[in-house]
Amino acid sequence: MALVTIGNSEFDRDTAVTRRTPGVYDAHLSAGWTIIRAVNGGYLLALMGRALGDALPHPDPLSVTAHYLTASVPGPAVIRTEVVRTGRAMSTGTASLVQFADDGSEVERLRVLATYGDLGALPDDVRTTAKPPAIPPYELCLGPDSAPGERPAIPGSTAIADRLNIRLDPATAGWAVGAPSGKGEMRGWFGLADGRDPDPLSLLLTVDALPPTAFEMGLSGWVPTVELTTHIRHRPAPGPLRVAITTRNLAGGFLEEDAEVWDAEDRLVAQSRQLARAVQAG
Amino acid sequence: MALVTIGNSEFDRDTAVTRRTPGVYDAHLSAGWTIIRAVNGGYLLALMGRALGDALPHPDPLSVTAHYLTASVPGPAVIRTEVVRTGRAMSTGTASLVQFADDGSEVERLRVLATYGDLGALPDDVRTTAKPPAIPPYELCLGPDSAPGERPAIPGSTAIADRLNIRLDPATAGWAVGAPSGKGEMRGWFGLADGRDPDPLSLLLTVDALPPTAFEMGLSGWVPTVELTTHIRHRPAPGPLRVAITTRNLAGGFLEEDAEVWDAEDRLVAQSRQLARAVQAG
Numbered sequence: 001m002a003l004v005t006i007g008n009s010e011f012d013r014d015t016a017v018t019r020r021t022p023g024v025y026d027a028h029l030s031a032g033w034t035i036i037r038a039v040n041g042g043y044l045l046a047l048m049g050r051a052l053g054d055a056l057p058h059p060d061p062l063s064v065t066a067h068y069l070t071a072s073v074p075g076p077a078v079i080r081t082e083v084v085r086t087g088r089a090m091s092t093g094t095a096s097l098v099q100f101a102d103d104g105s106e107v108e109r110l111r112v113l114a115t116y117g118d119l120g121a122l123p124d125d126v127r128t129t130a131k132p133p134a135i136p137p138y139e140l141c142l143g144p145d146s147a148p149g150e151r152p153a154i155p156g157s158t159a160i161a162d163r164l165n166i167r168l169d170p171a172t173a174g175w176a177v178g179a180p181s182g183k184g185e186m187r188g189w190f191g192l193a194d195g196r197d198p199d200p201l202s203l204l205l206t207v208d209a210l211p212p213t214a215f216e217m218g219l220s221g222w223v224p225t226v227e228l229t230t231h232i233r234h235r236p237a238p239g240p241l242r243v244a245i246t247t248r249n250l251a252g253g254f255l256e257e258d259a260e261v262w263d264a265e266d267r268l269v270a271q272s273r274q275l276a277r278a279v280q281a282g
Numbered sequence: 283m284a285l286v287t288i289g290n291s292e293f294d295r296d297t298a299v300t301r302r303t304p305g306v307y308d309a310h311l312s313a314g315w316t317i318i319r320a321v322n323g324g325y326l327l328a329l330m331g332r333a334l335g336d337a338l339p340h341p342d343p344l345s346v347t348a349h350y351l352t353a354s355v356p357g358p359a360v361i362r363t364e365v366v367r368t369g370r371a372m373s374t375g376t377a378s379l380v381q382f383a384d385d386g387s388e389v390e391r392l393r394v395l396a397t398y399g400d401l402g403a404l405p406d407d408v409r410t411t412a413k414p415p416a417i418p419p420y421e422l423c424l425g426p427d428s429a430p431g432e433r434p435a436i437p438g439s440t441a442i443a444d445r446l447n448i449r450l451d452p453a454t455a456g457w458a459v460g461a462p463s464g465k466g467e468m469r470g471w472f473g474l475a476d477g478r479d480p481d482p483l484s485l486l487l488t489v490d491a492l493p494p495t496a497f498e499m500g501l502s503g504w505v506p507t508v509e510l511t512t513h514i515r516h517r518p519a520p521g522p523l524r525v526a527i528t529t530r531n532l533a534g535g536f537l538e539e540d541a542e543v544w545d546a547e548d549r550l551v552a553q554s555r556q557l558a559r560a561v562q563a564g
Contacts, residue, residue, distance in 0.1 A: 062536070063509040063557045065347040067374050067397055069367045084393050085351045090508070092349050092393065094376070111366050111374065113395040115349055115508055122534030127499070129466065130530040184411065217409070226372070226397055227345040229511045231557050233533055248412040249550050251515055252404030254344070256553060268531050271538060273555055275345045275513050 009196035010163060011205070015043070017051045023081045025051045029099075031074035033160045039072040040160050041225050042208030048079060048095045048112045049204045055081035056091045058116040060200045065113050065229040072099065072109045090117045119200060119235045132262045133244035135187050141167035142176075143189075152176035154211060164209055165191040175215035184213045184247030184255070191240050198236040198263065206241060207259045207272035213247040214255065214278055221280040226254070228274040239264030253278055291478035292445060293487070297325070299333045305363045307333045311381075313356035317440045321354040323507045324490030325442070330361060330377045330394045331486045337363035338373045340398040342482045347395050347511040354381065354391040372399045401482060401517045414544045415526035417469050423449035424458075425471075434458035436493060446491055447473040457497035466495045466529030466537070473522050480518040480545065488523060489541045489554035495529040496537065496560055503562040508536070510556040521546030535560055 006012065014032060017025035033043035049061050077099050084092040097110040135141065142150050143166060152173040153161065168188040174180045190206050191198075198206065207230050212223040242262045247255050255278055261270040288294065296314060299307035315325035331343050359381050366374040379392040417423065424432050425448060434455040435443065451469040456462045472488050473480075480488065489512050494505040524544045529537050537560055543552040 063349070065395055065509070065511060067345070067366070067395060069374060084349070085390060092351060094393070094395075108367060111376070111395060113347055113349055113376075113393060119534070122536070125535065126531075126533040128531040128533060227347070227511075227513075229347060229509075229555070231509075231536075231538060231555075233531060233536065249408075249410040249515060249553070251408040251410060251550070252401070253407065254404070254513075254515065256513060268533070271531070271555075273511070273513075273553075 004194045004196050006197060006199050009192060009194050011192055011196055011202060015047045015050050015201070017047065017054065017079060019054065023055050025079040027077045027079055029072055029074050029077050031159060032163055034074060035154060035158045035160055039074060040208065041068060041228060042205040044072055044097065044110055045204040045208065045228065045230070046201050048097060048110065049201050051079040051081055052093050052095050052112070052114050052116065055083060056093050056116045057086055058091050058118055060117055060119040061114055061204065061232050062090065062117045063115045063229065063231050064204060065227065067111050067227050068225045069108050069110060072097070075099065090115050119232065128268060130260070130268050132266050133187050133242055133260065135169050135189065135242050138167060138189050138240065141189055142170055142173050143167035149177065152211065163193050165193045166210060172216055175211070180216045180218045182218060184217050184250070186210045186213045186216060186245040188243055189240050190243045197238040198241055200232045200235060203232055203236060203261055203270045204230055206243060206261050207270055208274070210243055210245055213245050213257055217247065217250065219278055221278065223276045223278055226275045226277060228272060230270060230272040232270050234267050234269045236263040236269040237265040237267065250278060286476045286478050288479060288481050291474060291476050293474055293478055293484060297329045297332050297483070299329065299336065299361060301336065305337050307361040309359045309361055311354055311356050311359050313441060314445055315442045316356060317436060317442055321356060322442050322490065323350060323510060324487040326354055326379065326392055327486040327490065327510065328483050330379060330392065331483050333361040333363055334375050334377050334394070334396050334398065335483070337365060338375050338398045339368055340373050340400055342399055342401040343396055343486065343514050344372065344399045345397045345511065345513050346486060347509065349393045349509050350507045351390050351392060354379070357381065372397050401514065410550060412542070412550050414548050415469050415524055415542065417451050417471065417524050420449060420471050420522065423471055424452055424455050425449035431459065434493065445475050447475045448492060454498055457493070462498045462500045464500060466499050466532070468492045468495045468498060468527040470525055471522050472525045479520040480523055482514045482517060485514055485518060485543055485552045486512055488525060488543050489552055490556070492525055492527055495527050495539055499529065499532065501560055503560065505558045505560055508557045508559060510554060512552060512554040514552050516549045516551045518545040518551040519547040519549065532560060
């Protein structure tokens, strides 16, 4: 069995970007990271993060904001970046993902504004009151190898499910058996199915990979992301991650999803918040 | 006494922008909104929000992200906007604030990426588990008219203090008398000093107007914002606002500040998160 490491995994191959000219990258949106027909927003974010990591002088995303404009489809895409400012410790840039309509016209999918830095150069101080989420042990959570009646699968063809190893806290998986808790909570263990360890880039995928909290709130429709901001706070240790997502306010057809990602050494490695629309099933 | 309403207040005059050509605006950063020498980040955000409100077809900010690049100074400035996408219910744009160095060269201060919509057109549904912050009654909080020993003033010349009516929860004002609580919390009542009622634009100021939570954590240095994202969730009712800010994770020299703003009718009207650097006093 081949050793899957950071750099040679399916995630790395599918987020590869090829520099065409300075700041402009060719990419191919893989059909492997779709939910029903939509390309996953976290996968797109990782792809954009990779292009920005090449375009900017600093290696690691510190704060990344994406506005989702139109639905991406598997196939070719172009990423255009702009360096906004280069400082000693941080640099800021933008990235735009475009695809092409049948008539050749450009359609923008995603606009990103991000500040990068060097996570390895930060001091070691930690003063946190945040606590890792209370998630049952891995083997007690519900995943792809659970019994059919307990397996939390999103109906429809979800290719991304084969690439992720998500094991949900049973307390937040009621939606899968028609018994949502009513609470705006989603928690679980997260890994890439091929065993690739997490890094700052894959954390951009992780924050948008669990089922929407709206499912546990009893909503059955689509929950498209309007905007997603992720802060990468620490380089993750090897091993499984824990993700906890909370929604406190659903109002006027919009809801926020706050995600925290914790690594195997109990460090808070990422915080994200997204604004999403709750679209009722027609 | 003149009636101060939305449109004729000092806040409105100081956030005025003049369209020079389509999408390009002249502005003047007022010295009235400075903390020591720095122009307040929330005031800058409101100014940018006003330009975007003119450039985009929708009136209200729904999600606004700003990356703070260099320190703004009072004086002339130019805002350049770009319309990224125009949809039926939402539109997305960018804005860049620049000032000019002595040699005439441009220095970018702030880059913004935002999605606008129409808060008045949203459905009335609310399903929230969020609760208004527990803040003592207005008259028991500490403000500009409190006794000198209790008045929570940031040392140095803070012109902005004359324009805001902030009354801090005594439980989060210990820093002002050398006894910080050690907790990453800051809470208080917020209004504009001249009595102008809140609107979505002034909420962009409100989320960055309280003293930094770092003061209550016992840090004495500067806490410059790297990135600030604000979601405007509802049009605020007239009357005083309540603001609660929480920091859970200070690590590697960075901390997040999560703010919630509640209006006089107990509606959660804004949520924001910023990533800031903790710079120790030299």
